[in-house]
Amino acid sequence: MPTATQVLDFDYVIVGAGSAGCVMANRLSADPAVRVCLVEGGGDDRSARIQVPAGTITLYKSPKYSYNFESAPQTRLNGRRLHCPRGKMLGGSSSMNSMIYIRGMPADYDRWAELGCEGWSYADVLPFFRRSERNLLGHDTRVHGESGELCVDQPRDPNPLSHRFIDAAKRIGLPHNTDFNSGDAFGAGIYDVTQKDAHRLSSYRAFVHPVLSRPNLTLFTDTRALSLDIADQTARGVFVEREGQVVLLRAHREVVLSAGAIGSPHLLMVSGIGDEAQLRAAGIALRHHLPGVGRNLQDHLDGLVTVRSSSAQTLGFSRRSLPSVLGAPGAYWLKKKGWLTTNYVEAGGFARTRYAGDGDPDVQFHFVPGYRSHRGRLFEFGHGYAIHTCVLRPKSIGRILLTDDGQRAPLIDYNFLEREEDARVLIEGIKLARAILAGPEFEAIRGKEMLPGAQVQSDDALFDYVRAYAATVFHPSGTCKMGVDDASVVDPRLRVRGLRGLRVADASIMPLLVSGNTNAPSIMIGEKAAQMMLEDAAQTHSNRATKHETNRATLAA
Known part of the structure; x- marks a missing residue:
């Protein structure tokens, strides 16, 4: 001692x-x-x-x-x-x-x-x-x-793309859920956040x-x-x-x-x-x-679908977004509005893959109304949008040594994919995320899917993608x-x-x-x-x- x-x-x-x-x-x-x-x-x-x-x-x-x-x-x-x-x-x-x-x-x-x-x-x-x-x-x-x-509130000024996500999710059978903590989390909606007066x-x-x-x-x-x-x-x-x-x-x-x-x-x-x-x-x-x-040790394994878009309506740094970027501090401090109010994952939801049957949802979505780097960076210039999909009840168990x-x-050894069914659930969740982004709600701002990429379609290819890119959502x-x-x-x-x-x-x-x-x-x-x-x-x-x-x-x- x-x-x-x-x-x-x-x-x-x-x-x-x-x-x-x-x-x-x-x-x-x-x-x-x-x-x-x-x-x-x-x-x-x-x-x-x-x-x-x-x-x-x-x-x-x-x-x-x-x-x-x-x-x-x-x-x-x-x-x-x-x-x-x-x-x-x-x-x-x-x-x-x-x-x-x-x-x-x-x-x-x-x-x-x-x-x-x-x-x-x-x-x-x-x-x-x-x-x-x-x-x-x-x-x-x-x-x-x-x-x-x-205090439990909602984001003060959600990006319009967050509402596009909710509308697009309805088309694949996910109802608009206004309270994920009611006892029934199934559906899509704006997440409640722990904020007070637009502060963390x-x-x-x-x-x-x-x-x-x-x-x-x-x-x-x-x-x-x-x-x-x-x-x-x-x-x-x-x-x-x-x-x-x-x-x-x-x-x-x-x-x-x-x-x-x-x-x-x-x-x-x-x-x-x-x-x-x-x-x-x-x-x-x-x-x-x-x-x-x-x-x-357990954590939520996460897979990303990320899209490059030319729309300055999305969060991002570019010449076209410069006015909103420069105006963000004033909008925040004077009106509690604008870019600085975002938590980047304002919307999301809970869905069932075919492995869940009629049970509780087995995947969760975090929608990002901005470009998530295909290179793993926290920041990239330009615009886009993304969906993170995570496996809610992983079977793979790790440990701390x-x-x-x-x-x-x-x-820290997560021991991810010790159980192959975790990969299967994640692959099905990624397919659901793609189906949401394929909806007409995103037509006007559609761009190139950077990850997994248009060439990655089969289950085997998606399995390879998961092995190469899956991460954790820090839980x-x-x-x-x-x-x-x-x-x-x-x-x-x-x-x-x-x-x-x-x-x-x-x-x-x-x-x-x-x-x-x-x-x-x-x-x-x-x-x-x-x-x-x-x-x-x-x-x-x-x-x-x-x-x-x-x-x-x-x-x-």
């Missing part, structure tokens, strides 16, 4: 100021008698690149704001390494994502419950979604919240920034978690590096890991918690054998799996199995990946975790009081 030069005492220490961690910091510190420390490895979020919606595209490869992880070479994707950005600032990935508010489908959570995760069915988790949400769209209050901190509303801005004045809430930024302090099978605190010094943040009640599906298992492993053989190979002394740590180069950095999950079997890392109350005083609460606990974007579910997980922690603390207090009264009665007798 590191040697600390300073010890600071708290009741709860939360590692990671992301989607889930910020919620817990708010709920736990609502009791002024409870001391809460929230630790973030990145810096502050005071940048227009973060707060203005269109700035999101500048964050994904930023060395300042992103942990720019790369995967291990993917054997079935032609040996390619995939980029995996994770937020490195207050708000975590909720400060760099596309702000889409999608909960997943009710059956996702019912499947969790069927796996033994008692208390995690859709009926169980719905109140926690509602608790956080402040729906500004007049949606059904039976499933939506009205008084939470997280990250989990930090929603839950922590408004309560920073609480004297019992301590927030540390630019503070790197080094390892957990474990003694007698109990988490006592967290060793961190802060301002060049090693500090022990001691937790008198609990330590909670909310560092995400990469960060949380990594911190467990470098602390000696994980598979014994792997830890010994990495030169780490075993403190607790828990073989499920880092396993069960430790590098063997002495650095002990996380090694890693499952690596600290919740459950009741031997492969589980946490129990249904999110307590790390075999240890006391330690929980995990973030997307890593998902036993199965949800069918959609993961920010809203992660916030729900934070809400539910906080509730369970408060319940457990109250029970402990009650037990102590009962024991005290029993002792008094015994002495009196």
Whole structure:
């Protein structure tokens, strides 16, 4: 263990100021008698690149704001390494994502419950979604919240192409869906977003920034978690590096890991918690054998259809778009309109391939009213439009390991296409995306399909395309799996199995990946975790009081 030069005492220490961690910091510190420390490895979020919606595209490869992880070479994707950005600032990935508010489908959570995760069915988790949400769209209050901190709105000024997409989707049988979170996600529509007054509303801005004045809430930024302090099978605190010094943040009640599906298992492993053989190979002394740590990695595999168009109606830089580009700052700051309001994936939807039958949709679309580079660049001059298609319930399972180069950095192996049916579903989804773009709604702006390309038509050719170009939509999950079997890392109350005083609460606990974007579910997980922690603390207090009264009665007798 590191040697600390300073010890600071708290009741709860939360590692990671992301989607889930910020919620817990708010709920736990609502009791002024409870001391809460929230630790973030990145810096502050005071940048227009973060707060203005269109700035999101500048964050994904930023060395300042992103942990720019790369995967291990993917054997079935032609040996390619995939980029995996994770937020490195207050708000975590909720400060760099596309702000889409999608909960997943009710059956996702019912499947969790069927796996033994008692208390995690859709009926169980719905109140926690509602608790956080402040729906500004007049949606059904039976499933939506009205008084939470997280504002859910729609983009202020969607590009006209987003509506073309919705109309074209109707022609292939996808109805206009005005609320993907109603319980039925099937169809196409404008996505709800986590924004307030046309600004990004990250989990930090929603839950922590408004309560920073609480004297019992301590927030540390630019503070790197080094390892957990474990003694007698109990988490006592967290060793961190802060301002060049090693500090022990001691937790008198609990330590909670909310560092995400990469960060949380990594911190467990470098602390000696994980598979014994792997830890010994990495030169780490075993403190607790828990073989499920880092396993069960799941993510949404994504395929792109991208079209070059000469229409300046699409987002893009060209001489013809120069007036709208130059006018964008004024339109945004004066009217909250124009290009800077876009999150680039304003519209999308959920569809069934032939493999889904009459069941839940098995693919999701993210429509981009601008050109997505056929060369993998974040930016290209010119115009166009694109559809991302992702596999909602992948069967291929990967894992997080430790590098063997002495650095002990996380090694991310998605293991994509281990199960060939994932490729089949994606190919069918790409065909549906092409059918949408082939509609007459796009006739006036039709251009050249750059990817997959007109020559790529057969299933075999599309399979080759998937191997050469498929990527991820940045939804890693499952690596600290919740459950009741031997492969589980946490129990249904999110307590790390075999240890006391330690929980995990973030997307890593998902036993199965949800069918959609993961920010809203992660916030729900934070809400539910906080509730369970408060319940457990109250029970402990009650037990102590009962024991005290029993002792008094015994002495009196």
